[in-house]
Every structure is written in structure tokens, then in C-alpha cells.
Amino acid sequence: MLMGAILIVGPNASNSDKPFSDTHERLGGNPITCVELLGKSILQRTISRLEHYGLNDISIVADGNLSSLISSQLPRKVQADFVREPMDVWTAAQKKFGDLKEKGSEVVVLIRMGAYVEFNLKQLLEFHRDKQQSITPMHDSHGPVDIWLLSASNTPRTIIPDRVEGSKVPSPMVPFLSQSYVNRLTGARDLRRLVVDAFFARCEIRPMGHQVKTGVWVDEGAQIHRRARLVAPAYIGQDVKVQSDAVITRCTNLERGSEVGYGTVVEDTSVLTGTCLGTGLDLAHAVVCGNNLIHLRRDVALQISDPQLLSGRSFVCPPPAYASEPKEPAVLTPIVDINGVRGTSHDRQPSLIPSKLNAWAG
Amino acid sequence: MSSQRPVVVKQMPNQVKVGQIQGLLREIAPIFREDRPRIVFDFSQVRQIDSAGVDMLLHCVEQVTRRDGDIKLAAVPPESAVILELTRVDRLFEIFDTVEDAVDSFDGFFAIATGTDVGTRYFSPHAANGNSGGHSKFPG
Numbered sequence: 001m002l003m004g005a006i007l008i009v010g011p012n013a014s015n016s017d018k019p020f021s022d023t024h025e026r027l028g029g030n031p032i033t034c035v036e037l038l039g040k041s042i043l044q045r046t047i048s049r050l051e052h053y054g055l056n057d058i059s060i061v062a063d064g065n066l067s068s069l070i071s072s073q074l075p076r077k078v079q080a081d082f083v084r085e086p087m088d089v090w091t092a093a094q095k096k097f098g099d100l101k102e103k104g105s106e107v108v109v110l111i112r113m114g115a116y117v118e119f120n121l122k123q124l125l126e127f128h129r130d131k132q133q134s135i136t137p138m139h140d141s142h143g144p145v146d147i148w149l150l151s152a153s154n155t156p157r158t159i160i161p162d163r164v165e166g167s168k169v170p171s172p173m174v175p176f177l178s179q180s181y182v183n184r185l186t187g188a189r190d191l192r193r194l195v196v197d198a199f200f201a202r203c204e205i206r207p208m209g210h211q212v213k214t215g216v217w218v219d220e221g222a223q224i225h226r227r228a229r230l231v232a233p234a235y236i237g238q239d240v241k242v243q244s245d246a247v248i249t250r251c252t253n254l255e256r257g258s259e260v261g262y263g264t265v266v267e268d269t270s271v272l273t274g275t276c277l278g279t280g281l282d283l284a285h286a287v288v289c290g291n292n293l294i295h296l297r298r299d300v301a302l303q304i305s306d307p308q309l310l311s312g313r314s315f316v317c318p319p320p321a322y323a324s325e326p327k328e329p330a331v332l333t334p335i336v337d338i339n340g341v342r343g344t345s346h347d348r349q350p351s352l353i354p355s356k357l358n359a360w361a362g
Numbered sequence: 363m364s365s366q367r368p369v370v371v372k373q374m375p376n377q378v379k380v381g382q383i384q385g386l387l388r389e390i391a392p393i394f395r396e397d398r399p400r401i402v403f404d405f406s407q408v409r410q411i412d413s414a415g416v417d418m419l420l421h422c423v424e425q426v427t428r429r430d431g432d433i434k435l436a437a438v439p440p441e442s443a444v445i446l447e448l449t450r451v452d453r454l455f456e457i458f459d460t461v462e463d464a465v466d467s468f469d470g471f472f473a474i475a476t477g478t479d480v481g482t483r484y485f486s487p488h489a490a491n492g493n494s495g496g497h498s499k500f501p502g
Binding site (some may be wrong): 280283300305 | 444445448
């Protein structure tokens with residue numbers, strides 16, 4: 001049976017009259033589902049899940065402002081359509097549904113990228129067939145999770161969920177109740193929960209890269225100073241730099257291209273792509289994304305425009321290399337000795353030289 | 363136990379950032395010349411503090427410690443508290459919810475902890491003595 005999938009990166013249908021930026025589910029201006037976590041975004045993980053079930057005709061519909069971010073994350077065979085206004089994603093999805101029908105898809109999975117759901121497509125499809133309904137929404141114990149299964153034949157006039165009720169639905173919509181792991185990813189707190197759940201294997205997400213010692217994953221190109229300390233569980237992403245005397249501990253994930261300065265301690269924190277932390281800092285219970293810091297214990301969001309503390313750099317994503325073998329992480333050796341507990345400038349950090357020595361050799 | 367040395371309460375501005383530091387230091391400098399200065403920095407108005415502000419706090423601690431005095435922080439909003447934690451400066455200061463608590467603390471930890479009345483306090487703004495700079499003195 002031919003199946004297609006449409007992934008919508010945009011507001012949910014009830015918010016489609018508002019700009020996406022007014023809704024939650026965002027961090028540092030980007031949807032949380034497009035932010036890399038433990039080496040891969042939720043969007044990439046959802047595509048992998050669909051491919052695992054044998055779906056090859058996968059389309060993305062997204063806000064045009066996200067085009068570079070999303071394009072860099074997609075495998076070549078997945079095509080993306082970008083719309084001018086965020087609220088147009090649903091209209092574009094409707095059109096895409098028509099295209100898939102024409103190409104012969106009998107069933108289409110429609111997913112709005114909001115929650116992270118470990119759905120079982122086989123079970124959903126069986127339920128959909130048993131109920132003989134044109135649209136099957138997926139719910140968990142807290143309500144809808146923005147996943148629908150649509151029959152190509154016998155479909156209502158619109159696939160936009162909150163307008164389906166008003167149109168002539170050929171059959172009642174009995175929701176499929178998922179028992180699997182769901183994280184609604186409504187904000188930084190949910191993001192942290194997902195990372196911690198992944199570290200403790202409470203969900204199916206596994207960090208990318210090598211597990212260099214129990215509970216410590218290091219991705220390719222990471223440079224870790226031999227005097228830095230990594231305490232499990234922790235994830236050090238691609239091309240991350242961890243400077244001398246830094247401590248990375250308690251479920252911290254350092255995403256691609258981020259940097260931790262000399263002597264900085266990072267605890268129970270997500271440092272997102274391209275974020276640089278200054279020297280001698282003490283960062284705990286937070287999510288940092290460029291200049292933005294969200295402190296979860298104090299429930300405070302700050303924008304810090306001081307590069308000695310936090311800075312962000314645009315990090316150009318290389319095309320995803322799903323098939324490539326990860327390389328061994330590089331290790332850094334200090335060439336300048338630094339005294340004192342707290343540096344005041346990036347210039348005072350020890351210079352770093354990639355080395356082939358083992359980071360954990362002592 | 364009570365000494366009569368005054369506690370100087372310095373109201374910190376909205377921004378404690380690189381452009382404001384020199385002016386702030388000029389205002390505070392006379393207090394550092396006193397013997398065993400007792401200072402409370404009232405952070406209630408502070409909305410932004412950067413690494414220059416943090417360095418200024420470290421400078422102040424250094425100055426006050428040299429003269430056997432102390433600085434305490436009061437009414438630190440969460441935004442500033444995050445920066446103080448981030449830069450590890452929070453552990454160098456006693457931090458109080460209110461200016462009154464910070465002022466009282468100079469006369470004894472137990473007075474605050476038990477809620478004991480430490481005597482009548484009076485408020486005499488510096489401006490009334492012809493001084494400027496937006497700070498005020500409590501008797502200790």
C-alpha cells in the first residue's frame with residue numbers, strides 16, 4: 001500500500017491566524033522541533049521514524065523564514081515547500097495532500113511538528129482500518145498530539161483539523177490513543193526533560209556519536225581539553241570545544257559548534273548549537289541558545305549581550321551525513337598556563353591545539 | 363553589640379553595565395575611604411548587569427575588605443541573580459530579600475533569624491546632609 005507523509009513546521013491549526021512567533025514551542029526564534037538535541041533535531045528523528053516504517057514519499061511544509069535551517073537538516077530525498085506566511089502552512093499542506101493522492105498514496109500521515117511522539121505507525125494504521133474512518137487523529141492521555149492518518153479516498157473537503165468538524169466528514173473521528181512516549185515540547189523545561197529522559201533511556205532517543213565511557217557521548221570533531229572533566233551522563237556534540245578545567249556534568253548536552261570556556265562549569269544544562277560560554281562561569285539548570293539564557297530554577301529568560309558571558313555564532317550546518325561513520329574526537333593540549341580562578345576575557349583562554357592523544361588518558 | 367557606625371545603602375541604577383561603571387565608582391568612592399565601611403547595594407531597580415558590573419562588584423569587595431568592612435546585596439531580582447550565579451559572584455556576598463534585612467544583618471545574624479527587635483531605626487538620607495549620589499544611611 002502506498003503511503004505518504006506531510007510534516008508541517010508551523011502553528012497548529014487553531015493558531016493559524018496568528019504568526020508562529022506568537023505561539024510557544026519556540027527557542028531562540030526557532031521551533032524546538034528544529035533545534036538539534038543530542039545531535040539530531042526532532043524533525044530529523046521524525047523523518048527517520050517514518051523511513052523506518054518504509055515511507056519514502058515524505059514532504060515538509062514550513063515557514064519560509066526557516067528555509068535554511070530546515071533545508072540543512074533534510075536528507076536529499078525529502079522535499080520541502082516553504083510558504084511566505086506561517087499561517088499558510090495548512091493551505092500548502094492541503095495542496096500537498098492533493099498531490100500525494102494524485103501520485104497514488106492511499107493513506108497519508110499528517111504530522112504537525114510540535115510534540116515529540118514515539119508513535120507506532122503500524123498500530124495507528126490498523127486502528128484506522130478497523131474504524132474505517134477517513135481521518136484518525138492520535139491522542140495521548142492528555143489530548144491530541146497533532147498527528148493524523150488520512151485516507152486518500154473518502155476524505156473531507158479540508159484536512160485542516162479544526163475545520164474538519166464544520167465540513168462534511170464522511171465518518172466519525174475516533175482518536176487513536178497512543179500509549180507511547182510523548183513530550184509536548186512546549187518550552188525549555190520540556191526540552192530539558194526530553195534530554196534527561198534520553199540520557200536515562202526513558203525514551204527511544206539516543207545521543208549521536210561514540211559512547212567514549214559509560215554515559216558520555218562524544219560526536220565527531222569535538223575537541224576536549226585533557227584537563228576538562230566530563231561527568232556522565234553528558235553529550236558533547238560535533239565540533240564542540242571544551243576548554244581546560246571546564247566541567248560538564250549532570251545531564252548536560254553541548255550541541256554542535258558550541259564552546260565552553262576555561263574553567264566554566266556546566267551542570268544540568270542544554271547548550272544549543274553555536275553557543276559560546278565564556279571563561280570561569282557557573283551555569284546550571286538552564287537552556288542557552290546564542291545570547292538567550294533560560295534559567296529553569298528561577299523561571300527567568302534573559303538576553304545577554306556580553307560576549308564574555310554568552311555569545312552565539314551562526315553555525316552553517318553541513319548536509320546531514322546519516323551514513324557516514326563518526327570519527328574519533330580530537331583532544332586539546334594547553335600551550336599557555338593560566339593562573340587564577342576567573343578569567344576576564346576570551347583572550348586569556350589557553351590556546352588549543354588538536355592532538356591525537358586520548359582525552360581521558362590523564 | 364550594636365555599633366553606631368552607619369550602614370550606607372546605595373541604590374543601584376537600572377543598568378549596571380560597562381557605560382555606567384565609572385560614574386558608579388565615582389559615587390561610591392567616598393564610602394570606601396571610611397573606616398570599616400558597611401554598605402548595602404540595593405539591587406531592586408537593576409534590570410541588566412554585565413561582566414563589567416560584576417567586575418565592579420569584585421572591585422568593591424576588594425576595597426571594602428581592605429578596610430575591614432563588608433558589602434551586602436539586597437532585593438536582587440531574578441535576572442540579576444542569574445548573572446551573579448553565572449559568574450560565581452553570588453557566593454562572595456550575603457544576599458537579602460530586603461534592604462531592611464540587609465541593614466539589620468550588620469548588627470547580628472540572630473536578630474534577623476529570630477525576629478528580635480534590634481531597636482528603633484532611623485533613616486537619614488545623604489541628601490539631607492548635603493551629599494548626593496542616591497545612597498542613604500541607616501544607623502547600625
